[in-house]
Amino acid sequence: MSTAIATSATDRDVLDAVNGVILPGFFGTELPLWLADALDEGLAGVVYFGQNISEHTATLSASIRAHRPNAVIATDEEGGTVTRLESVHGSSIPGPAQLGWVDDTELSTAVGAAIAARAHRAGINLVFGPVADVNTNPANPVIGVRSFGSDAQAVATHVAATVRGIQNSGAVAACAKHFPGHGDTHSDSHLALPELGIEVGEIEDIHFEPFRAAIAAGVRTIMTAHIRVPAWGEAPATLNPVVLGKLRALGFDGIIVTDALDMAAIRESVGAGPGAVAAIQAGADLLCIGNPRTNLGSSGDADADHQDYLEVRDALLAAVASGELDLDQLRRAAARVSSLATELEVAGTRAPSDEAERDWAASVVPAIGIHGNVVRRRSRIFLLDLRARATIAVAAESDAFRRAFAAHRELEMPPTRSAPPHDLLEYLDTALLEIRAGTDLVVLVDRIGVPGIQRDALEQIAVLRPDAVVVNVGVVPAPEYLSDLDRIDARASSALASDIVAELVCAEVPA
Template identity: 50%
Template sequence: MTDELTRLASSVLWPGFFGTSVPAWLRAALEDDLAGVVYFGQNISSDLASLSAEIHAANPHALIGIDEEGGSVTRLEVATGSTLPGAAQLGALDDISASEATGAELARRTRAVGVDVVLGPVADVNTDPRNPVIGVRSFGADAALVARHVAATVQGLQSGGAAACVKHFPGHGDTHLDSHHALPVIALDTSEIESVHLEPFRAAIAAGVDTIMTAHIVVPAWGEQPATLNPAVLGRLRELGFEGVIITDALDMAAIRESVGIGGGAVQALAAGADLLCIGNPTNPGDAAASDQDEQDFLAAREAIVAALRSGALSRERVEQARDRVRALSAKLAAATPAEAPAFDGAAIVRRALRVTGELDAVASALSVVDARRRSTLAVDSAASYVAEALAGDGFRVRLDVARATDEERDAALAGAAAAGGRLVLLIDRPDVDAEQRELVERAARRDPHAVVVNAGLAAQHPLSLPVVEVGAASRIGAEAARSLLIHGA
């Protein structure tokens, strides 16, 4: 029989797992009070609702979360691309009702498959255009704009019976490093953090958000530890009036795994004031992942918490407080009566959000796409093929890694597109910070002045030598809207 401290440790852990069914270790953990699970792409199948039902049967208190933001980040539609507007698109449109409706639709979709907690929206104010991990996941670079759309999305999600999780406190928008691979430092004056980067979190709290996710970033003015492990930062979140569940960003990210380790991170995060520990996606190590990486990571966290409880290094009262917050959220969601989702037309929202710079020629009968976007990251499948597929339709498309391609390979890609006929389209995502993408645009303009750029990233602030369709998301619905504009003029 599992001892009491082991059950207590499990009650604040939120692991990912391999596969589309419940593995034996996970079932046992659920029966021993595991807080729940987080779904990632490898867990998604056509019968996700049955998997959720199986998890809830093993533990009726279990919270099922999903890393689903719409736009460039999707798990539910991992194979085909998102059909929901993304944050940057909603921010560009700046229609509060559209953001609330998108949140409500996301709640409807997730609750239909048994998901309880949506890990979104992103509340980061993307003030650094070099940011490799936030970008179009943010509503924008203006704090007031981000705040109003975060609040609207939270209201939509939670009126639909799902718990929202705004992220990443105290703000991951002013960094040019990815905490999946490094430990970013935010060297801003605390007055700027307070007035800019905390504003969307204040708005989310005022809107009654159920959960807030921490960031693995260091704010030197508040101490040397990353926010996830820093009692001063998490204490500041409580000072803002937040009484809900504080969720950690994934403990398997390099910022934690390669510093204090998953176990050390779990103990320190709890001691700092976190309530629910997201362990992470066991597929992240790639080929280096062990066949039982999911169970290994879970046990590393659980055993470290149990050891700290037994030694007295971690207060039992603190972990019980965290468990009770998690259970209160579970009870709240179980008792919720979701509002009926309003009629929703995501395609219309995305079409309204499109922006065009320069003059587009007459509509084309076919498109030939050179996909020159950056490589995917652990957080965002930026280079997913479904975007180029949706944009090209039945036309020509080729993938070009401009960061590694030779001049000959670049010319060959452009020549292949020209030979195929149809309008030449360059699909890019970092025009302001990626010199190779800008150079490719120049190269294409010299070859074909009727070519056009489709930008799936942050809107270009510096003029390009070709007309640009600003989409603002690496999503299927965004690519389809751009294609419709180029083919049909609408």
């Protein structure tokens, strides 16, 4: 099916403006026909997810640019827990929480530069990162260790450093996210519409600070958050002119990118099509549609990616035709996107430095917290995974910890847990029965930063298996949290973190 609809110069002008603000996801590792047609008709570009990445990603990028030379090709590459380029086995680059703990701005800049170099080699010119959220809520289910920390000034410092690293060559743009700040929310915008109920003064003094730093560092794009701030209106920030006006008032004159319009916060409230219209009306420039593979509202059809694109495109066309959406406003947004895209195209001929990357493991070892004696000597390890994994943002293809421990010891695992979180203790009872005698127990958790079901599970394990080692990949609990179990705080769920953790636990030759 072709996307072609323009029949006159006027129609073509409108279609150029509409397509010029859309950034869809798509299925597979090759360029679909519908996407090639859309690129020929002015589509701004695409966003890659893990499903699009292969050893041939650079070839895929080249095929996209054969249709649109200045196409924006974006991806989420944060280091640590969230990666697309290394989604199969996990990121080999330090994560934000690790960098925040080490507190070396030169290291954060080096990580940014490495991310940019890797992205450029794959043909990617827009990195959706760094995360500029201040994680002031330890129970936050979607940000957590994706943030540099809970102190606004420290987060601001590392956000600016990472932006400088990503953008140093000019060939790759950074995107600070998620404005006005997703760090104090209690729910995941992939699954619901969170509300930021704290005082406006706290938002502007604390949660705006990393965005001010990113702007001062010259960040080219900023991504919105699908969160509601009641003091500024009922609409999610992405669709709220008051919120986006505050971003412009901070002095930002770059591209405002929406978080994915297929997330439940938008799709289940106003819908992706009406949401796209409202986002442009509110002041956004570039509409990220999202990942058709994980979109909870998708039809499940083989052409769901095309359908998602058409839903947004046709809603914008209809809004222009009816007069609901001002064509000049749309043109201005498309022109801003095109201007950045052209700059990136020109700079792309000057590749980022391909110098050898640092020894990342040595750089982040200080961020790995060790409580007690975590070395275990038995020849077998039983890996018990109690993590919540509630967010689609991570989108890991496989688990790095399973691979890392299997490289050192014989590995056993209980049946995969399919029950919801409230059945965790019941699952635990069943899983513990699977452990054979003479086997060390390693327990993976990610939600012990606050009281809850995972802490309850650890209390039960402490009674039954006081020799267990806990590996925490989430927010680190406050010092007053007491547990008799030995624990490692990895501050990331990544290949890099899992390798370090496995080496710590398996440091001695099995007896």
